[in-house]
Amino acid sequence: MGLKRREFLQRASLALGALGINEAGWWRLQSHYSEALAQTTGRKLAFLVGINEYPDAPLSGCVTDVEMQQELLIHRFGFLPTDILTLTNKQATRENIETAFINHLTNQAKPDDLVLFHFSGYGSRVSKMIDEDEDNELSASNLTFQNTLVPIDGIPPNDRGRAINDVLQETLWLLLCSLSTTKVVTVLDTSYVYPGKNLQGSLRIRSRPSSTTEQINIKEKAIQTQLRDRQNILGEQEIYESQLPGVILNASQESQFATETDCNGLSYGLFTYALTQTLWSTTPVSKLQISFSRAGSSVEQVTGANQQPELKQAKQQKIAQSTEIATITPVTISYQNLLSPSLPPASGVVTSVEDNGKTANLWLGGLPISILDTVKSNSLFTTLPDLDSDPNFRLQIRSRTGLKAKASVIIETNNSSQQSSEQQQEEFQNDENTNNQIQKKPQKSPPNSQLLAGSLVREKIRVVPRPMDVMIALDPNMSRIERVDATSGFSAIPQVTVVPNTQAADYVFSRVRETAIAQSPSAPLPSMSQGRYALFSLGQVLIPNSSGEGGEAVKVAVQRLSSQLKTLLAAKILRLTNNEGSTQIKLRANLATVTPEAKSVMRRETFGISDGEKFQTNREEDVGKLGVSDGLLTLPIGSRIQCRLYNDGDRPVYFMLFILDSSGRILFLDPTISNQPGNNAQLSQTGMVISPGDSINMPPVISSSPIDTESFGWRVIGPEGLSEIMILSSHQPFKETIAALDGEVRQVRDDRLIKEVLNPLAVAEAVLRDLQSASQSTIQSTGLSTDDYTLDINSWATLSFVSRVV
Numbered sequence: 001m002g003l004k005r006r007e008f009l010q011r012a013s014l015a016l017g018a019l020g021i022n023e024a025g026w027w028r029l030q031s032h033y034s035e036a037l038a039q040t041t042g043r044k045l046a047f048l049v050g051i052n053e054y055p056d057a058p059l060s061g062c063v064t065d066v067e068m069q070q071e072l073l074i075h076r077f078g079f080l081p082t083d084i085l086t087l088t089n090k091q092a093t094r095e096n097i098e099t100a101f102i103n104h105l106t107n108q109a110k111p112d113d114l115v116l117f118h119f120s121g122y123g124s125r126v127s128k129m130i131d132e133d134e135d136n137e138l139s140a141s142n143l144t145f146q147n148t149l150v151p152i153d154g155i156p157p158n159d160r161g162r163a164i165n166d167v168l169q170e171t172l173w174l175l176l177c178s179l180s181t182t183k184v185v186t187v188l189d190t191s192y193v194y195p196g197k198n199l200q201g202s203l204r205i206r207s208r209p210s211s212t213t214e215q216i217n218i219k220e221k222a223i224q225t226q227l228r229d230r231q232n233i234l235g236e237q238e239i240y241e242s243q244l245p246g247v248i249l250n251a252s253q254e255s256q257f258a259t260e261t262d263c264n265g266l267s268y269g270l271f272t273y274a275l276t277q278t279l280w281s282t283t284p285v286s287k288l289q290i291s292f293s294r295a296g297s298s299v300e301q302v303t304g305a306n307q308q309p310e311l312k313q314a315k316q317q318k319i320a321q322s323t324e325i326a327t328i329t330p331v332t333i334s335y336q337n338l339l340s341p342s343l344p345p346a347s348g349v350v351t352s353v354e355d356n357g358k359t360a361n362l363w364l365g366g367l368p369i370s371i372l373d374t375v376k377s378n379s380l381f382t383t384l385p386d387l388d389s390d391p392n393f394r395l396q397i398r399s400r401t402g403l404k405a406k407a408s409v410i411i412e413t414n415n416s417s418q419q420s421s422e423q424q425q426e427e428f429q430n431d432e433n434t435n436n437q438i439q440k441k442p443q444k445s446p447p448n449s450q451l452l453a454g455s456l457v458r459e460k461i462r463v464v465p466r467p468m469d470v471m472i473a474l475d476p477n478m479s480r481i482e483r484v485d486a487t488s489g490f491s492a493i494p495q496v497t498v499v500p501n502t503q504a505a506d507y508v509f510s511r512v513r514e515t516a517i518a519q520s521p522s523a524p525l526p527s528m529s530q531g532r533y534a535l536f537s538l539g540q541v542l543i544p545n546s547s548g549e550g551g552e553a554v555k556v557a558v559q560r561l562s563s564q565l566k567t568l569l570a571a572k573i574l575r576l577t578n579n580e581g582s583t584q585i586k587l588r589a590n591l592a593t594v595t596p597e598a599k600s601v602m603r604r605e606t607f608g609i610s611d612g613e614k615f616q617t618n619r620e621e622d623v624g625k626l627g628v629s630d631g632l633l634t635l636p637i638g639s640r641i642q643c644r645l646y647n648d649g650d651r652p653v654y655f656m657l658f659i660l661d662s663s664g665r666i667l668f669l670d671p672t673i674s675n676q677p678g679n680n681a682q683l684s685q686t687g688m689v690i691s692p693g694d695s696i697n698m699p700p701v702i703s704s705s706p707i708d709t710e711s712f713g714w715r716v717i718g719p720e721g722l723s724e725i726m727i728l729s730s731h732q733p734f735k736e737t738i739a740a741l742d743g744e745v746r747q748v749r750d751d752r753l754i755k756e757v758l759n760p761l762a763v764a765e766a767v768l769r770d771l772q773s774a775s776q777s778t779i780q781s782t783g784l785s786t787d788d789y790t791l792d793i794n795s796w797a798t799l800s801f802v803s804r805v806v
Contacts, residue, residue, distance in 0.1 A: 042112035051121035060267035061260035062120035123190035184246030201540030202502035203259035266402035274298035280366030281581030304541035380461035475510030489558030570760035642713030662721035
């Protein structure tokens with residue numbers, strides 16, 4: 001049942017203090033919650049658990065995960081703060097978690113309500129007896145295992161004398177089945193299989209060894225009995241994951257592990273950061289599986305195949321609740337838009353305002369971690385006005401710590417109104433319609449408008465360091481002399497910096513391990529191959545083609561890597577141009593396979609598209625046509641793929657296409673080629689251009705025969721690994737980029753339109769200069785002065801497609 005406006009205001013006003021919003025400012029933020037509640041006739045409830053302070057082996061990013069979810073749910077999805085319950089650290093005992101789930105979710109949720117449960121912390125496994133032998137003894141043949149969530153008072157694995165005190169998977173399943181709604185999202189940023197060590201590279205693993213005892217806490221058994229009785233489920237009836245309501249978002253697959261990291265003072269779960277960041281920038285018509293796929297690609301770029309997030313949904317089954325023998329009956333479940341944002345895409349939110357409106361505190365959870373690292377003094381954000389009459393505020397960053405930043409407030413416009421905020425609020429309270437549905441209505445700005453907590457913000461000016469360096473950490477397991485030689489070697493390479501720890505590193509220089517990672521506590525750790533060195537990701541994934549021959553000296557290995565380091569730095573620079581969630585340029589692109597099957601497989605679009613109402617209908621139709629999987633897109637070696645770019649704006653757009661392929665090379669689509677008539681010398685200097693309202697194939701079709709598949713797209717060459725396609729667009733030509741490419745390219749096999757960049761760092765830096773040139777007029781109007789690259793976020797657009805080559 002929906003909330004009446006008066007009831008909504010009464011409940012929401014309880015949260016004003018927590019948000020830092022005074023009564024005078026409430027009139028403006030009520031429209032946010034009005035839109036949120038208008039999209040569902042039910043309530044939105046969330047229960048978030050995060051545990052860092054385990055006594056035996058602490059974690060560091062789980063409480064941050066809870067903060068990220070809470071800010072997202074309130075400011076992007078319209079959850080009321082009073083409807084979100086959090087338990088962290090010492091609060092999160094087994095009993096408290098289970099009791100809070102029942103009281104906050106089970107007892108309150110109604111059939112049309114939306115429920116979200118999140119857990120960040122350790123997972124583990126316990127043995128579960130299926131049958132007993134004739135002597136009532138356990139044996140290997142009648143044992144299975146079930147996963148557990150480890151609470152703060154979980155029993156350490158080596159404590160043989162005490163019963164297991166975890167939240168058993170069976171208990172969690174029963175709790176989820178106890179909900180009266182099928183609109184349920186369960187997020188589990190944990191894992192259950194312990195790989196024999198606590199670290200994967202520099203990433204901390206969120207699983208711990210299985211307990212050595214099979215005894216379960218009697219209170220845990222009691223709550224299972226209580227839940228079964230409440231739902232009329234027989235004691236011997238198994239609960240299966242496929243029977244659970246809604247959708248489950250797992251940080252990793254069953255046999256893998258979830259990880260967390262520390263990055264420049266910010267600790268977080270890789271999966272939760274990627275998921276919440278993606279959902280900050282998703283559009284209302286985006287399917288949950290598309291957002292999940294994008295989050296998964298972000299995780300896998302760091303961890304490789306060691307952590308592949310997994311989405312599971314109920315398979316239209318439910319346990320019947322009144323029969324003597326429990327049966328399975330079909331139910332209708334639609335999970336695609338369970339988390340449909342009620343508010344526009346954003347980079348973050350104003351959490352509080354100080355100094356009489358002169359200083360704002362920001363939460364920047366909508367920025368990818370690589371972009372967040374560039375936010376510093378002179379970075380500029382702008383507020384998203386609720387209405388055309390609202391003033392815009394520019395927020396110039398003064399300092400940042402993790403996801404929190406402090407900014408100076410600059411008013412861009414100053415509109416006034418003839419009505420007071422109290423009158424606005426009174427009108428809102430008195431305007432109830434017969435269906436108890438909250439309808440959006442035009443409102444005027446109050447006098448003396450000021451920046452309010454809860455205002456959404458988006459990037460305006462991005463500051464990119466000049467020059468940019470690639471950061472290398474040295475494996476602490478190497479000997480002192482190896483580390484000294486490596487430091488000396490890297491210091492001789494321009495734009496390479498050796499950092500003291502992995503928190504600020506892009507890659508790790510290490511000896512190559514001879515065998516795979518240990519998968520059990522009893523397996524020996526792999527040895528190091530003496531005199532064979534390579535670069536690794538922070539998740540200990542070998543960087544393609546970075547491994548040398550056995551017996552080489554450290555300095556020789558470093559010198560061998562100098563060219564590859566330039567390519568890695570170029571890729572880092574190109575990725576720093578990603579801005580599809582912020583730019584107003586109206587572009588969208590489809591990625592399609594030509595062979596072995598012709599179909600659209602992925603779509604990207606800028607914020608400018610979702611911000612224009614006239615594009616909504618076409619977007620909704622297109623989304624349903626994509627053959628998108630629940631995980632990262634896989635492309636077989638030898639298949640052919642093609643992109644199509646659409647310019648939905650009112651100005652011509654110049655564009656470049658780069659491919660960061662799975663072998664570590666940077667390829668590009670020859671900008672002197674176009675599928676527009678009249679190819680000439682001028683085009684070779686300005687590159688490819690697409691007119692307003694037009695679309696273009698990339699690469700262009702080079703044959704008129706519809707059955708000649710070799711004339712479409714380009715071939716996926718391999719090897720196995722991750723590949724990324726980047727489309728950079730601007731209203732101004734990429735003149736310096738094209739000049740840098742002149743003569744510095746090489747043909748790629750039979751694809752005459754796709755070529756390899758031989759000077760990738762020079763080309764990437766030329767891209768930044770072109771974007772700086774396109775930003776010049778806006779930068780001058782802001783009065784910013786810095787030696788770094790200052791880029792107007794609306795002067796370009798970058799769309800990115802990440803896939804796994806198999």
